Amino acid sequence: MFSNDSTSFLKIIDANKGIIYKVANSYCRDEENRKDLIQEIILQLWLSFPKYDPSFKLSTWIYRIALNVSISFYRKESRRGRISQPFPEEIIYLTAEKLPLEQNEDIEMLQKFIRELKEIDRAVILLYLEGNSQQEIADILGITVSNVSTKVSRIKQTLKQKFAAINR
Amino acid sequence: MEENQLLALWESYDRKLSQNLVLNRQNAEDITKFKVKSLLSSMQPIKIFAILVGIVWVGFLDVIVINVWAYASPMFLISIGFHIVLTKLSIGVYIYQLVLINLVDINEPILSTQEKIAKLKSSTIWITRLLFLQLPAWTVFYWTKDLFQNLHAFQISIMVGVALGMAYLGIWLFKNIRFENRDKKWFRFLLGGIEWDPMMKAADLLEQIEKAKNEG
Known part of the structure; x- marks a missing residue:
């Protein structure tokens, strides 16, 4: 069981950023929308983090949330002012190579x-x-x-x- | 492209990502400090508000009906009764949506979660259908025996014509506002727009889920 703190959460996100990026990229081609989607996935992972059931593989939990968020993601809904100042940069991004x-x-x-x-x-x-x-x-x-x-x-x-x- | 080529291609994509993907830790950490609710939980207050306003409104109308029952015109009683019943049904839809919101858990498997979310979104169509079904009630509630005795035949024919037209339109829209008609011109003209797009997507998803369950 993970301790419910942001440090362990960030470690998990860092180790699994590829999953989040690949899922978001498969459901959102547009760069701006993808940025919002990745932000939404990480937010939902954080909100669900205390409910993580260790009997499932960590990747199963991440896939479930990333896919559930991506499939039901609709940009106009997500931009409803929950996050008053969206980040100017992407949270997970690809370098130029x-x-x-x-x-x-x-x-x-x-x-x-x-x-x-x-x-x-x-x-x-x-x-x-x-x-x-x-x-x-x-x-x-x-x-x-x-x-x-x-x-x-x-x-x-x-x-x-x-x-x-x-x-x- | 053969299966092994597909997998190899994906593997090379994966390698490219693992070498070049960067997490902006500061922004990710900021997310953990947000005081926000999940997307669906944030929909609860407006639904609860709509239910409360609806209950107060139908309660108010019920009191009116009880008080004017003895002397109100039959058309007024029928119209207001019709409106009360349909408003109560709309309140029922909102309660159903609240239940679904509470049942949705994005930690659960994709199909069951998406089915609940799609049902939640698509059930809004019922509110619209019930709203249109009320159309004739608004054109006849003021009809009384005295009114008809004092009007010219031409005026009466216009009133009756409008009421029949609204009844036909209301029933037609109630029957035809269905997702199967979402690509028809009249549907897009009447209901097209930003609010409807997620609902249309939800309906499409429900079809996919149904198909997915039966495949295999």
């Missing part, structure tokens, strides 16, 4: 195709690509393992077709 151009283009394409999926499908493929087992995906989403398996196969097929279409 890039991958080799060709690989970067493929990643951009993959992200584009993921963003074109429906919200629930997006969560499924994101969790799959992140290397979660089917049982873990089922726990995070609240569906059966066989349901996960069917979905993953279908979405992989969709992505494959999309890549095939652009490579023709």
